[in-house]
Amino acid sequence: MKQIAIFITLLLPIYSFAQHDQHADDSKKSNHNHLAHMQAGRAQIFYIHNLPAPKLMSGIGNSDMKIESKSEKTKAYFNQGVSLLHDFWDFEAYRAFKEAIKNDSNAIMPYWGLLQTLGPDEDSIYKHNKITAVAQLKKLLPKANEREKLYAEIGILKDSLKEASFPEVIKKLELIVHKFPDDIDAKLFLALNKMSGFDTDMNPMEGQMYSEFLLKDVQRAAPNNHGFHHYWIHLMEHCCPERALASADILTSLAPLSGHIVHMPGHIYNRVGDYKRAHDAFVASVKTDSAYMKNEGVEEVDNWNYIHNINYLINNCVHDGRHNEGLYYAERLKNMPINKLRKKVYDGRFFNQGVMAPGKMEMAFGNWDKAAEQFEAIKDKDSVFxxxxxxxxxxxxxxxxxxxxxxxxxxxxxxxxxxxxxxxxxxxxxxxxxxxxxxxxxxxxxxxxxxxxxxxxxxxxxxxxxxxxxxxxxxxxxxxxxxxxxxxxxxPVAISIGTAQIKAGKYDEAVKTYNELLQRFPKSALIYHCLQQLYIKKGDAEKVKEYTALLQAATKYADAGFYKNQ
Known part of the structure; x- marks a missing residue:
């Protein structure tokens, strides 16, 4: 097995992740911080240090950031790294920046790029390369041009101030955008850093609108920039996913060989209730990641997007009744090849989103006995969990x-x-x-x-x-x-609320509860089935007919007989 550097972490979607030198503002502890959520997902990073030099890749984005270098290879690998940063593909970005440095050790920007990748300080080789990159930034800083000097200072600040660097990094990015308004990537990185999401009442948190206006500015200048469409989807998916449908429709064509980018349209299709297109996006991402892992010798457990994507695919299956397919993919995660050492150090990710996946899927379907069977079948044979x-x-x-x-x-x-x-x-x-x-x-x-x-x-x-x-x-x-x-x-707890309201004879309140739930999960067969059963109990024949028709449309791809009065 290839030498790896492994990093103990607890993966979403059950709990938050304590970040090291990420872009997120660590002072924001809210579970609703969208940036922190995204960065936590990105932070599931492995680094394989004995792979051959990376090839120049196509199909991973279209960044074209101008830098000072005597080497055309350095420029090409640097922009490959920037594209991959916008893909949240930190491992391959790290490899690209290292290759850029190899071809021109006097170019300052590849050192900045390497420092933007997310990764574990527990990895001694990765940590050494970061320390070296900071030293090189300081060495090359006096001769750098004004723009590249500002970027270099960001890397130095993040090293010296650690988590406390976030406000100063923002100021430097703002200064770059102010002085160099044509720098698309600076605007993208600034927009990502300011993306904070919405609170429980769906009010935009501090920085969210700032991010939106920045991305709109990028869209005007570079309408086919893959970074824009990726970040726009993240910006809009929680509040108003319909506003990102155009981005969902185009994004994959801009980076068709990036597993996470191929996955991203599924976020929007799922949120607007187009579960078939979401399903297809997630399955396409599985295929894209699988091809990459096979070609590069990367294991499934080491690919954060592969695990995240399949978990989203499983959830998507709940809403259109694909129980058998959902279970197939859940079992695929449960049975990911892994040895004892890897099982131990990937404890949180492997256990919660891998071993637990079939049981959690049965919970989502409300199959409580089957969920219990799945959980009870989990045995800690190696005493490593x-x-x-x-x-x-x-x-x-x-x-x-x-x-x-x-x-x-x-x-x-x-x-x-x-x-x-x-x-x-x-x-x-x-x-x-x-x-x-x-x-x-x-x-x-x-x-x-x-x-x-x-x-x-x-x-x-x-x-x-x-x-x-x-x-x-x-x-x-x-x-x-x-x-x-x-x-x-x-x-969703709201399903139990609706059931309790029906038991209490409060049918109108239950209808309201389920309709509110449909706002979260539009056109969901799961919720249509709840409403159909409500009207059956109430004896409202017209409404039964209406929701039976809606349910029939929503279960076009469901397992035979699924959500049919069970």
Missing amino acids: SYKNIEFKSALICFVKGMAALDKNNVALALKYSSDLDALLWRNHKQTGQDSTLNEGYQNTINTASLELQGCIASHQGNYDMALKMLEKAHKNELDLGYGEPPLYAR
């Missing part, structure tokens, strides 16, 4: 078994599992050593599940006021987990 992950699995088993018991109207058994779940949460919060305690993200997720289970139990007991109070609190907790791609909580 962390305590946190095993406890998280145990907590989810309590939750899904409690929900399964309610499906069978066994309230007493559901109460037992609810008590077990709360005891686990209490033990982790009060008794367990700091190094073994469930992390905050896991705690918040399980607290949400605990509240949901308690609310569903109260509903089965006929205590509808208490049920809805608990479920509304769980719903708030779910939203407070933050924005995720795919969503951070396997199955």
Whole structure:
């Protein structure tokens, strides 16, 4: 196996990631910070240091940043690196910048570029190359032209100030944009740095509108720039995905050999309810990544986009009823080839988005018994999974078994599992050593599940006021987990709220709940099925007919008989 540098991290979409020298403003701790979410995904980086020199690549973007160098190869590899940064493909960007340096060690910009890649300080070779790059920036700075000097100072600032450098980096980027208004890439990097997302009430957070206006300026100057379309999708996907449909339609053609870029249109198609086109984008990304990994000798577990993309594909399958295909891809993640050492150091990513994938998928479909079977089948044969992950699995088993018991109207058994779940949460919060305690993200997720289970139990007991109070609190907790791609909580709490409202005879309120959920998941077969079942219970024949037709259209690609009155 190739020598690798491995980096212990906890991958989204369950919890946030503590960044090192990323672009995100580390002072912003909100789970709703869209930039922090994106950077956390990017930060799942591996570095293979004994690969041959990279080839000049096509199909990865179209950056054309002007730099001072006597070597045409250096200029070409530098722009390859910049394109790859805009692709969030840090490993290949790192390789490109290294090759640019190899061909002209006196060009200052490739050192800046290398320092923009995200990666682990735990990797001694990568860390040494970063230290060397900073030293070279300082050495070459006096002779650099004004523009390149400003870029070099960004790299030096990030080294000297670490996480505290963010405001100063922003000032330098703003100065570059001010002094050199034709520098498209400076505007793109500044827009990315200012992209902060929306709060729970969908109000733009500080910097979000700044980013939007910058990207609009880039669009006017370079309408076919792949970086613009990539960032525009990220900017719009949470609030108003329909505004990024044009970008989704064109982006893949601008970088067809970049797995993440091929994946990105699926974000928008999923968010507007075009699950077929989202499915096709995600499957195309699997194929693109698979071809790259085969050609370069990269393993599946080492490719952050491959894992992220398949998790989004699985979630997409929930909304158009492709259970069998979703399970196929979930099993593909679960069975990723990995040895004991890699399993241990990739604990968070491999366990949460790999080993747990089939069980989480069954949760999303509401198949509680099947989810329990999947989770209980996870065995720590090598004793390498962390305590946190095993406890998280145990907590989810309590939750899904409690929900399964309610499906069978066994309230007493559901109460037992609810008590077990709360005891686990209490033990982790009060008794367990700091190094073994469930992390905050896991705690918040399980607290949400605990509240949901308690609310569903109260509903089965006929205590509808208490049920809805608990479920509304769980719903708030779910939203407070933050924005995720795919969503951070396997199955929306609002489905349980609607079910409880129906049990209470509050059909109009349940209709409102499900329609609000359709705003989050437009044209979803899962939600159409909820509304169809509501109107069946209510005895509204016309509405049953309406939603049966909508459901039939939404399940065009579903497994036979899926979402058909089950």
